[in-house]
Amino acid sequence: MTEPVPFDFPRDLGNRSEPTVGVWNRLEGRPRTTDFDRALRAEIRDPLWLLTRQWQLGEFQASDGGSPVTASYTVQASSVSRFKPFDGNPVELPAEQPLPVEALAERRALRFTSGTERVSFDLRLAIGRRWFKLLATLPLGLGELLASFRAQYVKLYPIALPDPLQDKDSPRLAHPEVWASMQAMAGRYLDGYQLYEHIKYRGGTAYDGIEELLNLHKQPITRLGLELRDWFDALIQQPANVQPELRPTGEDCWDGTHLEHNFSVGTTLAGGRQKTLTAREYPGGTLDWHAFSVDAKLPLGGSRPPKPFRRTVFPAPVRYAGMPLPRWWAVEDGRTNFAAVTPDSTDLARLIFLEFALVYGNDWYQLPCDLPAGSLATLENVSVTDTFGITTVVEPANAGPDQDWRRWSMFSLDTLGAEPVAADTSLLLPASVPKIAEGPALEEVVLLRDENANLVWGVEQTVRMATGEPRRGSEIAAESVAWRQRHQPTQPPGPPLAPVSYEVMNTVPEHWIPFVPVHQDSTRRSIHLQRAALPSAIRQADPTQPRAVVRPRTDLLREGLDRGEPYFVNEEEVTQTGTRLALSFQRTRWRDGRVVVWLGVRRGTGRGQGSSGLRFDSVIDSPAP
Numbered sequence: 001m002t003e004p005v006p007f008d009f010p011r012d013l014g015n016r017s018e019p020t021v022g023v024w025n026r027l028e029g030r031p032r033t034t035d036f037d038r039a040l041r042a043e044i045r046d047p048l049w050l051l052t053r054q055w056q057l058g059e060f061q062a063s064d065g066g067s068p069v070t071a072s073y074t075v076q077a078s079s080v081s082r083f084k085p086f087d088g089n090p091v092e093l094p095a096e097q098p099l100p101v102e103a104l105a106e107r108r109a110l111r112f113t114s115g116t117e118r119v120s121f122d123l124r125l126a127i128g129r130r131w132f133k134l135l136a137t138l139p140l141g142l143g144e145l146l147a148s149f150r151a152q153y154v155k156l157y158p159i160a161l162p163d164p165l166q167d168k169d170s171p172r173l174a175h176p177e178v179w180a181s182m183q184a185m186a187g188r189y190l191d192g193y194q195l196y197e198h199i200k201y202r203g204g205t206a207y208d209g210i211e212e213l214l215n216l217h218k219q220p221i222t223r224l225g226l227e228l229r230d231w232f233d234a235l236i237q238q239p240a241n242v243q244p245e246l247r248p249t250g251e252d253c254w255d256g257t258h259l260e261h262n263f264s265v266g267t268t269l270a271g272g273r274q275k276t277l278t279a280r281e282y283p284g285g286t287l288d289w290h291a292f293s294v295d296a297k298l299p300l301g302g303s304r305p306p307k308p309f310r311r312t313v314f315p316a317p318v319r320y321a322g323m324p325l326p327r328w329w330a331v332e333d334g335r336t337n338f339a340a341v342t343p344d345s346t347d348l349a350r351l352i353f354l355e356f357a358l359v360y361g362n363d364w365y366q367l368p369c370d371l372p373a374g375s376l377a378t379l380e381n382v383s384v385t386d387t388f389g390i391t392t393v394v395e396p397a398n399a400g401p402d403q404d405w406r407r408w409s410m411f412s413l414d415t416l417g418a419e420p421v422a423a424d425t426s427l428l429l430p431a432s433v434p435k436i437a438e439g440p441a442l443e444e445v446v447l448l449r450d451e452n453a454n455l456v457w458g459v460e461q462t463v464r465m466a467t468g469e470p471r472r473g474s475e476i477a478a479e480s481v482a483w484r485q486r487h488q489p490t491q492p493p494g495p496p497l498a499p500v501s502y503e504v505m506n507t508v509p510e511h512w513i514p515f516v517p518v519h520q521d522s523t524r525r526s527i528h529l530q531r532a533a534l535p536s537a538i539r540q541a542d543p544t545q546p547r548a549v550v551r552p553r554t555d556l557l558r559e560g561l562d563r564g565e566p567y568f569v570n571e572e573e574v575t576q577t578g579t580r581l582a583l584s585f586q587r588t589r590w591r592d593g594r595v596v597v598w599l600g601v602r603r604g605t606g607r608g609q610g611s612s613g614l615r616f617d618s619v620i621d622s623p624a625p
Contacts, residue, residue, distance in 0.1 A: 066386030068315040071367050074380040078275075078306040079372070080431070082266035085239065085253045090266065090300050097374050099237060099596060100433045100588060102287050105253045105261050105279070106600030107237045108583075111555055112193050115562055116168055120193075121159065121185065122468030127192025127232055128157075131206075134224045148212060154187070156209045157194040161186035164487070172466050174483035175476065181467045196232055199225045236585075237598040253282075256559040257528075259447075259573045259581065259603055265292075265430075266300025267376045270308070275376065276300045277428060278416065284602035286436065289428040294415045308380070315365035315384070323361040373591070374431030396425050436588045438602070442470050443554040443583035446606050447515070447574045453614040456515040456529050456574050463511070463553045464583075473511035476553065481510060484538045503618045507537040510550045512612050513557055515569060529574065531557065531567040556581050556601065578606020 044050065054060060080097075083104055084090040112120050135149060162169035162182055172178045198204040206225025207218050239252045253263040261282040267275055278295040279287070322336025338357055343350035356364070371377050382394040398409030402423040413424045444462035449455075460473035515529040533549040552558050559567040573579060586600045 066388040066390065068365055068384045068386050070312055071315050071382065071384045072310065072312045073367065073369070073382045074308060074310045075369065075371070076270050076306045076308050076378040076380060077371060078267040078269055078376045078378070079304045080265045080267050080374045080376065081304045082300040084264040084266070084298075084300055086255050086262040088252075090264075091240070092303065093374075095304065097431050098590075100590060101265075101374070101430045102285075102432055102436060102586070102588070102600075103237050103596050103598045105263050105282060105287065106284055106586065107239055107598035108252050108254065108555075108600060109238050110236060110599060114553075114558070117171055117466070118191075119464075119466045120468050121181070121466060124159070124191050124193045125185065125189055127196050127228070128153075128190030129192070130231060131190060131192055131195060131224075131228055134228060138220060138224075149210060150190075152210050153190050153195070157191045157198075158187065159185045159189055159191045170483060170487070171480070173487075174480045175465060175471075176479075177469070177471075178466050192228075195225075196229060200229050235597065237596060254601055257568055257570055257573075259569065259579060261601075264295060264298055264300060268303070268305055269376075269378065270306055272305075274299050275426075277376070277413070280416075283604070284600055286434075287430055287432045289411075289413070289430060292413060292428055292430075294413050294424045296415065296417065296419075296421065306378075311369065313367050313369075315367055317362065318364040318366055320357070320361075322357070324358065326362050371429050373429060376426050376428050378426040398423055398425055433588045433590070436586050439585040439587065440470060441582040441584045442468075443556055443581075444473075445554055445556045445581045446578055447569070447581070448578040448606055448608070448610045449574060449576060450610060450612050450614070452611050455612075455614070456517075456569075456571075457610065457612055458513040458515060458531075458552065458557050459610070460511040460513065460552060460554050460557065462582075464555075473553070474509060477510035481537055484536070497622075499622055500619050501622045503620050504616065506613070506615050506618065508534055508612050508614050510537070511553075513550070513552045515574075517571065518568075528571055529569045531559075531561075531569075554583070556583055575606075577608055578610075580604040580606050 079095070081093055082090050083093050110120065110123065112118065112124070118124075131153070132150060159182070162172045162179070164173055172182060195206065198208065199206060205218070205222050206228070207213055207221045210221075213221075253261045255262040258281075260280070261284065262278075262280050263282075264276055264278040267277075269275055276295045276298045277292040278298065279291045280293070282291050322333050322338060325332050338354060341350065341354060343354065367382075369377075379396070383391050384394060385391045398407060398412050400407045400423055402415045402421050404423075407423060409423065411427065413426065413428065415421055415424060441462050442464045443460075446459045446461055448457055448459065450457055460476075462470050463473045463476045465471050465476070512534075514532045514534060516532045517527045518530045520526045520528050531552075533551065535547040536550055538548070551561065557567070559565075561567070580603070582602050582604070583599065584602070585597060587595065587597050590596050
């Protein structure tokens with residue numbers, strides 16, 4: 001047995017027994033002149049030098065250099081069959097989902113009352129106009145009674161004119177546009193929502209209270225009433241159980257505490273296993289797979305088993321603009337300049353992209369796979385056959401423990417919780433739509449920080465009036481104050497007793513709603529923001545009576561107000577740049593060609609901090625008598 005020869009670098013270098021460089025896998029030239037004519041000739045002066053370079057780079061090592069010809073894979077496609085809104089009960093989804101998932105997640109109940117005040121007269125008139133159109137389709141024998149029916153319906157379900165002597169009607173009387181519209185509607189048009197509410201929620205019929213009606217006329221009018229109910233239910237999508245008197249909390253997916261949508265979907269995997277996917281931070285807009293996370297603590301289940309299918313496809317090379325071309329004399333696309341990309345050393349996503357685009361650009365292949373919308377796909381196995389007839393089984397690169405920091409993955413779902421679980425390798429394809437048309441903002445609220453007052457304010461920039469039209473919040477507040485100053489008895493200021501006066505607190509515009517920090521629990525370590533109220537700028541005539549407080553006018557800030565419940569917002573949701581909430585109608589077209597409309601909220605970024613001008617303990621000049 002011979003002893004191993006010790007390594008001697010000068011000797012091995014002289015004998016050329018070891019390669020001088022064994023770790024390089026890419027060589028790049030450094031041009032020293034502006035003339036590339038000689039370099040483009042690709043002259044070969046020493047073929048032996050080229051062979052040694054190939055030996056240095058390891059190109060003589062045996063490897064499978066074949067190209068993929070066919071690929072076979074097996075996929076388990078599980079249908080999403082359960083939907084659970086935030087703090088609501090799970091519901092079963094039909095096999096043919098009638099709505100896109102954005103509509104299920106974002107739809108909100110329409111507001112027809114605000115406290116004791118009726119609002120949304122645009123929708124009320126639309127329902128009434130639809131009812132009169134349906135009455136016009138009655139048989140000819142009822143044509144003579146049509147005019148009488150119209151007058152009776154207007155009298156039975158009236159649009160009342162606001163009373164200037166009633167304080168509850170002051171929100172409608174304070175605004176000239178609303179007051180003019182109410183004068184035009186009162187006594188002339190039907191409040192269709194009262195009729196719709198009577199049919200749907202109270203179990204009544206459309207002919208209740210109508211006189212001079214024969215028994216043979218009741219059946220067609222009842223049928224028209226049910227048709228009116230179904231028409232409005234399909235016109236604008238709303239959550240279930242939206243009756244104002246019986247409306248429960250958590251009927252929709254909007255989480256007012258976190259200012260985002262929160263919902264879950266459930267599916268059944270192979271072997272009867274259940275999987276729940278939760279979207280906790282969906283701001284609104286286009287919904288995709290990356291908004292979901294696997295939630296192992298919330299079993300929803302499903303009623304439809306998965307459908308496995310196996311496909312054999314032809315791999316296709318990946319192509320993109322500016323990619324390196326494999327041929328020597330091919331001219332690359334110069335419109336994409338990868339050399340201009342200057343990533344930071346910590347910008348891993350951009351570094352991975354450059355590595356893919358420049359080094360391994362021609363080594364990637366894509367396999368076509370058609371999946372049904374609204375399904376969770378799990379790839380069981382993949383086998384690739386190359387030009388040499390060798391079949392290779394491809395294993396998932398992102399398998400292993402979910403908490404393993406060395407695990408590399410892309411386009412995979414994360415798992416909620418800190419417990420050690422296996423990584424999820426499935427892919428969710430939600431039943432979403434590529435484009436949604438957003439209407440003008442009916443309500444817009446900006447939550448911003450006021451460091452001078454040490455408060456958070458909810459500024460109602462856009463307010464929806466009783467007629468359903470949006471209006472600037474500052475104008476609404478100014479008109480309300482001017483109305484109360486003209487029509488409500490106020491306390492006139494007395495003669496000044498001194499040149500200067502002490503002011504406890506100045507007034508703030510009434511479309512600024514304060515949020516004060518309060519402790520969340522008895523530990524007194526964390527706080528959240530609670531909706532508060534400021535006193536009105538109008539002083540009442542009776543000094544013994546407490547001053548009225550300013551209440552929010554938008555649905556976004558009236559969370560729980562009509563039920564007498566407080567409203568809290570997590571402090572971290574209001575950043576230094578602020579948070580913007582917009583309420584508007586969303587419209588899209590579903591895959592069956594049907595138009596879907598719903599009322600939804602979208603969250604965005606504000607424009608920084610603000611100042612309300614709130615001051616305490618000020619000395620001001622005494623007002624003139």
